Amino acid sequence: MSTTSMNGAEMVIKSLVDQGVEVIFGYPGGAVLPIYDALFQQNRIRHILVRHEQGAVHAAEGYARSTGKPGVVLVTSGPGATNAVTGLTDALMDSIPIVCLTGQVPTHLIGNDAFQECDTTGITRPCTKHNYLVKDVNRLSKTLHEAFYVATTGRPGPVVVDIPKDVQFGVGDYTAPNGKQAHKTYRPQVKPERARIDAAVDMLLSAKKPIVYAGGGVINSGPAASQLLGEFVRMTNFPCTLTLMGLGAFPAKEPQFLGMLGMHGTYEANWAMHDCDVMLCIGARFDDRITGKLDDFSPNSRKIHIDIDPSSINKNVAVELPIIGDCGYALEDLIKVMRSRHTKPDEKALAEWWEQIDEWRAKKCLEFDKSDEVIKPQHAIRRLYEMTRDKGDEVYITTEVGQHQMWAAQHFDFHKPNRWMTSGGLGTMGYGLPAAVGVQLGHPDALVVDIAGEASTLMNIQELSTAVQYRLPIKVFILNNKYMGMVRQWQELLHGSRYSESYSEALPDFVKLAEAYGLKGLRATTPDELDGMIEEMLAHDGPVLCDIAVDPTENCYPMIPSGAAHNDMLLGPVSDGQEAIGKEGKMLV
Amino acid sequence: MAKSGTVGQPGAAYTFESGEKPVRRHTFAVIVDNEPGVLARVIGLFAGRGYNIESLTVSTVTEDEEVSRINIVTTGTEMVIEQIKAQLQRLVPVHNVHDLTLEGPHVEKELALVKVTAKDHNRRESLRIADIYHAQVSDTTLESFVFLIHGSPDKVDSFIELMDALGGVEVARSGVVAISRGSKITPI
Numbered sequence: 001m002s003t004t005s006m007n008g009a010e011m012v013i014k015s016l017v018d019q020g021v022e023v024i025f026g027y028p029g030g031a032v033l034p035i036y037d038a039l040f041q042q043n044r045i046r047h048i049l050v051r052h053e054q055g056a057v058h059a060a061e062g063y064a065r066s067t068g069k070p071g072v073v074l075v076t077s078g079p080g081a082t083n084a085v086t087g088l089t090d091a092l093m094d095s096i097p098i099v100c101l102t103g104q105v106p107t108h109l110i111g112n113d114a115f116q117e118c119d120t121t122g123i124t125r126p127c128t129k130h131n132y133l134v135k136d137v138n139r140l141s142k143t144l145h146e147a148f149y150v151a152t153t154g155r156p157g158p159v160v161v162d163i164p165k166d167v168q169f170g171v172g173d174y175t176a177p178n179g180k181q182a183h184k185t186y187r188p189q190v191k192p193e194r195a196r197i198d199a200a201v202d203m204l205l206s207a208k209k210p211i212v213y214a215g216g217g218v219i220n221s222g223p224a225a226s227q228l229l230g231e232f233v234r235m236t237n238f239p240c241t242l243t244l245m246g247l248g249a250f251p252a253k254e255p256q257f258l259g260m261l262g263m264h265g266t267y268e269a270n271w272a273m274h275d276c277d278v279m280l281c282i283g284a285r286f287d288d289r290i291t292g293k294l295d296d297f298s299p300n301s302r303k304i305h306i307d308i309d310p311s312s313i314n315k316n317v318a319v320e321l322p323i324i325g326d327c328g329y330a331l332e333d334l335i336k337v338m339r340s341r342h343t344k345p346d347e348k349a350l351a352e353w354w355e356q357i358d359e360w361r362a363k364k365c366l367e368f369d370k371s372d373e374v375i376k377p378q379h380a381i382r383r384l385y386e387m388t389r390d391k392g393d394e395v396y397i398t399t400e401v402g403q404h405q406m407w408a409a410q411h412f413d414f415h416k417p418n419r420w421m422t423s424g425g426l427g428t429m430g431y432g433l434p435a436a437v438g439v440q441l442g443h444p445d446a447l448v449v450d451i452a453g454e455a456s457t458l459m460n461i462q463e464l465s466t467a468v469q470y471r472l473p474i475k476v477f478i479l480n481n482k483y484m485g486m487v488r489q490w491q492e493l494l495h496g497s498r499y500s501e502s503y504s505e506a507l508p509d510f511v512k513l514a515e516a517y518g519l520k521g522l523r524a525t526t527p528d529e530l531d532g533m534i535e536e537m538l539a540h541d542g543p544v545l546c547d548i549a550v551d552p553t554e555n556c557y558p559m560i561p562s563g564a565a566h567n568d569m570l571l572g573p574v575s576d577g578q579e580a581i582g583k584e585g586k587m588l589v
Numbered sequence: 590m591a592k593s594g595t596v597g598q599p600g601a602a603y604t605f606e607s608g609e610k611p612v613r614r615h616t617f618a619v620i621v622d623n624e625p626g627v628l629a630r631v632i633g634l635f636a637g638r639g640y641n642i643e644s645l646t647v648s649t650v651t652e653d654e655e656v657s658r659i660n661i662v663t664t665g666t667e668m669v670i671e672q673i674k675a676q677l678q679r680l681v682p683v684h685n686v687h688d689l690t691l692e693g694p695h696v697e698k699e700l701a702l703v704k705v706t707a708k709d710h711n712r713r714e715s716l717r718i719a720d721i722y723h724a725q726v727s728d729t730t731l732e733s734f735v736f737l738i739h740g741s742p743d744k745v746d747s748f749i750e751l752m753d754a755l756g757g758v759e760v761a762r763s764g765v766v767a768i769s770r771g772s773k774i775t776p777i
Contacts, residue, residue, distance in 0.1 A: 311672065
């Protein structure tokens with residue numbers, strides 16, 4: 001362990017370099033000026049100037065999710081830190097490794113209501129995995145290394161390091177990172193217990209109607225875990241469904257894939273979850289969007305739950321066999337033990353199970369009414385998928401939040417992990433555009449498309465300016481229905497179609513807006529203009545914003561209404577006089 | 590009642606029944622790094638997730654003052670208690686969490702200072718009761734006593750109840766400290 005003397009701001013840069021950081025997203029301000037000065041005098045770290053601190057965190061999330069490396073954010077004190085809070089909460093809910101450095105007023109002013117002071121560690125305590133206030137420059141480098149360790153170890157998450165300005169100016173000893181375990185006690189369990197793997201294999205081999213339900217944990221574990229998941233599913237021929245966060249962990253093109261499950265999941269995935277007799281949950285957390293009504297959630301199954309976070313176990317759903325550990329290790333062991341057994345899955349039972357699943361599949365729940373007059377949003381996404389398919393793995397999709405997000409999840413097929421960036425847990429409108437900026441920085445030659453809604457994208461529209469500044473050729477694919485579509489859909493289903501404040505009266509002209517920001521603006525208003533517009537979008541080597549006028553009344557189906565069970569799905573609009581959602585369901589979100 | 594395989598946990602978005610599962614009282618010992626904000630993390634977790642705190646005590650327990658022990662008495666259904674333990678364990682500065690109620694026999698003690706204002710007969714009665722409870726007199730004036738009492742929370746409760754019947758009462762209670770019985774030393 002070597003130590004060198006330098007000032008705090010230089011230590012920040014040195015720590016980032018030693019942690020292998022190449023890009024950081026930030027916005028300067030009074031309390032981080034020394035760090036910005038140190039940034040100015042070096043060329044190892046590339047700083048991306050965002051236009052709002054929330055955008056910085058989402059961009060770092062996009063970078064992290066698409067590269068597997070931690071995303072790094074640098075913001076100032078007070079408003080800089082509070083603006084980052086939404087992004088930090090988003091990263092916490094979706095388990096994204098983020099290290100966020102915040103400036104703070106000098107230590108002697110802390111607590112004095114100084115200019116641009118806020119209690120950053122107090123405010124961010126519940127929305128980070130961990131946070132630090134560094135009051136001694138000699139603790140700074142160790143704390144920064146610890147922050148990277150905590151953010152990326154176990155269940156990943158955001159970590160804030162609050163650095164007062166006098167600590168940035170102060171001179172002290174820099175300590176280089178010393179291997180892996182930078183925290184003295186934090187050691188999450190990553191290797192599963194062998195006896196539990198054996199028990200899981202027993203259970204899986206006895207299954208007549210098994211299902212694999214995998215989530216974002218598989219993606220977080222690294223690409224090897226997705227490989228292993230594929231191997232396991234192909235080996236057993238068990239049906240596999242993925243959560244919103246898990247899309248890409250198993251290739252959508254393979255026959256065992258049932259599609260996404262949950263509130264807007266496929267008919268076959270939800271029915272298979274409901275009727276299965278053994279459920280293998282890998283890196284997912286029985287979230288309320290997945291389970292629907294808890295009392296009727298998969299009532300006749302025995303459940304195996306693999307999760308790196310013990311607090312995910314038995315939180316919503318009681319499971320028979322919890323396995324604590326990293327999905328990758330667990331899948332590796334499962335495959336190994338399964339191979340070593342003489343018994344194989346019950347082929348006859350499995351064939352019957354697949355027959356049943358094929359019946360559900362025959363419903364073709366994702367079909368939608370085609371139209372020659374108006375662009376159906378689902379059609380626009382399908383065309384985007386079909387017209388970019390030849391680019392293979394080099395297509396990265398981010399989304400905002402709402403109907404377009406669910407349609408993208410349903411109609412865009414993902415075959416590889418880390419290609420799909422969306423705000424799942426927190427449901428943050430305005431996530432997709434800055435996330436696309438981050439993804440493009442991680443993958444300069446890839447095609448990065450933000451499938452957006454016009455309302456969501458306006459929440460962080462200023463990041464177009466960032467894309468233009470750094471010549472990032474992101475494509476913003478706005479499905480413009482002039483409504484906050486998901487709000488409108490719920491108002492239709494729950495509140496007698498009283499569309500309270502969900503219609504945007506004064507939308508900007510998005511093409512002119514794009515031009516004002518200095519990027520290309522394109523528009524399609526009829527189905528026959530769509531393909532040409534997508535072609536033009538793909539042909540342009542700079543950033544493009546597309547305004548696609550889609551059917552304003554289209555609703556997102558299939559849907560499990562709130563308070564209903566998996567086998568109680570709506571495949572399309574309910575007929576007049578029928579209630580889609582019961583009184584109790586209305587209470588829920 | 591929830592069907593098998595699912596649980597009716599208060600606060601879960603899709604659960605309509607609540608409060609039907611038996612609520613139990615558990616005593617936890619939480620070993621943490623003695624660093625700024627650690628108590629706020631623990632308390633914030635209880636507040637943020639809607640768990641109860643009946644009593645909470647905290648103090649450093651090592652000579653170098655690097656490690657603190659937080660004793661928490663809480664109530665909840667079995668699932669909630671399991672969640673509390675897992676959520677506490679998830680905090681980065683938490684070394685380990687012991688559910689003393691589950692882990693076996695343990696000693697639970699509490700200390701209280703009880704000020705009683707009473708005259709004449711009641712004043713003499715308060716002294717007599719204090720004697721029965723092995724409470725010590727820590728301060729006295731002509732119309733008041735401050736008693737120091739320690740013991741199980743039940744014993745302290747009952748002492749305060751009796752004193753309350755005799756005159757004006759002011760109470761300062763420490764909260765529960767607890768430790769497992771037997772020779773085994775809990776690792777920190």
